[in-house]
Each structure stands twice: as structure tokens, then as C-alpha cells.
Amino acid sequence: MSTFILGRPFPRPSLSLFVALQVLDLLTTMIGLQMGAAEGSVFIGRLIQTSPMSGLLIAKIVAVILVALAVKFRRPRIIVVLNYWSALVVAWNLVMIVLTGFGVTL
Secondary structure, three states: OOOOOEEEEOOOHHHHHHHHHHHHHHHHHHHHHHHOOOOOOHHHHHHHHOOHHHHHHHHHHHHHHHHHHHHHHHHHHHHHHHHHHHHHHHHHHHHHHHHHHHOOOO
């Protein structure tokens, strides 16, 4: 099993980065929702219909279960991919917060 992708070493999985990104996602999503931004994910949108915090916590529990399974089955690349995905989600949330602050709706 190669640890190189396109001539570069594959990044090491980071559980602390995963936790930090999940907290940032939770915070930025809550801020965006309070500012009037809409949830982009249909799945999360359904979860937060009754209670935004409960729905987001359920989504975070699913993410933690995925990481636990990745650790159990020794699939560190899944953690790396989830970290990249979470970073993109946090960046998207920040863009939506800024746009909502300026009154732009998508």
C-alpha cells in the first residue's frame, strides 16, 4: 500500500483536527442559521427542522461513528478525507455568513 499520492506523501490522519473542524462546523452553522442563512444539505435540513441544535448533534454523532469505524478497521485515509470535507464545509459556512451579513441570498 503506497503512502504517496501524485508524488506527494499522503497526509497523516488527525483526530484532533477532526474534532476542531466538527466544533467549527457546529458553531458556523448555528451562527449562519441565526443570521438567516439556509442549510445547504437536504439531510441536515431535515434533521434541523424541529431543533437546529439537536439535528446538528445527530449529524456530528454520525461523523464520529464514521471516524470510529475508520479507526477500528484501520482506514486512516477516511479520516483525512473527512477532514478535507469538513474544512470545505466550514469555509462554505463562513462564506454564507459573510454573504448573509451583506444581505445577499443564494
